[in-house]
Amino acid sequence: xxxxxxxxxxxxxxxxxxxxxxxxxxxxxxxxxxxxxxxxxxxxxxxxxxxxxxxxxxxxxxxxxxxxxxxxxxxxxxxxxxxxxxxxxxxxxxxxxxxxxxxxxxxxxxxxxxxxxxxxxxxxxxxxxxxxxxxxxxxxxxxxxxxxxxxxxxxxxxxxxxxxxxxxxxxxxxxxxxxxxxxxxxxxxxxxxxxxxxxxxxxxxxx
Numbered sequence: 001x002x003x004x005x006x007x008x009x010x011x012x013x014x015x016x017x018x019x020x021x022x023x024x025x026x027x028x029x030x031x032x033x034x035x036x037x038x039x040x041x042x043x044x045x046x047x048x049x050x051x052x053x054x055x056x057x058x059x060x061x062x063x064x065x066x067x068x069x070x071x072x073x074x075x076x077x078x079x080x081x082x083x084x085x086x087x088x089x090x091x092x093x094x095x096x097x098x099x100x101x102x103x104x105x106x107x108x109x110x111x112x113x114x115x116x117x118x119x120x121x122x123x124x125x126x127x128x129x130x131x132x133x134x135x136x137x138x139x140x141x142x143x144x145x146x147x148x149x150x151x152x153x154x155x156x157x158x159x160x161x162x163x164x165x166x167x168x169x170x171x172x173x174x175x176x177x178x179x180x181x182x183x184x185x186x187x188x189x190x191x192x193x194x195x196x197x198x199x200x201x202x203x204x205x206x207x
Contacts, residue, residue, distance in 0.1 A: 028055040032151050032174035036066055039159055045069040045111075045170040049158070050177070053148055058122040060094075060147075064158070067112035071164025076106050076115065078158050080131065080147060085154030086173050093131040093147055093156065094119065121147070152176060 029052065036047030049064030076096045082088035096106045096115070107113035119126050121144040127136065136143030150156040151174040159171035 029053065030055075030148070030151070031177040033177050034064060034158055034172035034174065036064075036158075036160070036170045036172040039168045039171045040165060043070060043165050043169040045160070047160075047170060047172065049172065051151065051158075051174055053121075053151070058120065058144065060119045060121055062115060062117045062119065062158075064116070065112075065114040066160060066170065069111040069160070069162050069164075069169055071162030071169060072109045072111055073107060073113070073160060074109075074163050074166060075161040076159065077161075078147075078156060080150035080156035081135070081153065082155045082157070088155075090155075091130055092128045093135075093143075093150070094126060095128055150174075 031053075032051045034047070034049035034051065036045065036049070038044060045066060045068045047064060047066030049062065052061040052063075053059070054061070077092040078094035078096075079090050080093040082090045096117075105117060106115050122140055124132060124140045124143075127140065127143040127147075131146070132138060132140065132143040135146040147156065154173055154175065157171045157173045159168040161167065162169040
């Protein structure tokens with residue numbers, strides 16, 4: 001049995017509150033992995049990373065590293081949604097380099113490096129106008145929902161452009177983070193049961 005990280009976190013939060021007798025809605029956190037490879041023939045470079053979405057803070061945390069590019073970095077984006085999961089090209093959804101100077105911190109003019117950032121998905125300026133208008137109904141909230149849906153559908157990719165390949169040298173489609181749900185949920189249930197027994201024992205001792 002497989003479950004994405006969001007499902008596991010939500011399940012753990014629910015079980016963890018059973019023992020205390022208090023239930024509160026869980027914070028939904030979703031994680032996607034990134035595995036970069038050449039986007040076009042003749043391109044080189046590899047990289048890894050992750051995307052983490054917090055639906056309470058409405059943020060997207062980006063962690064990524066790359067190396068071995070044949071050219072030097074000139075731009076980077078998240079594109080979405082392609083017509084078919086894991087393949088194809090589409091316009092920019094989230095531009096990292098919004099306006100000069102480069103306030104995003106993405107490293108330019110290098111063949112290797114890293115980019116770590118926290119994007120505010122509640123802002124209109126986080127998205128390209130085309131993506132926000134065509135897929136988000138013109139609002140940041142709509143664009144946020146469309147972006148997360150694209151991540152989950154496997155139709156969004158993060159690519160890095162270079163001076164040698166200005167259209168994009170390497171890219172990675174977002175893939176939902178998966179783990180063995182049975183072992184995690186089983187451990188969580190035992191943990192919750194342990195809390196319940198401890199609370200019951202404490203109540204008896206107080207009588």
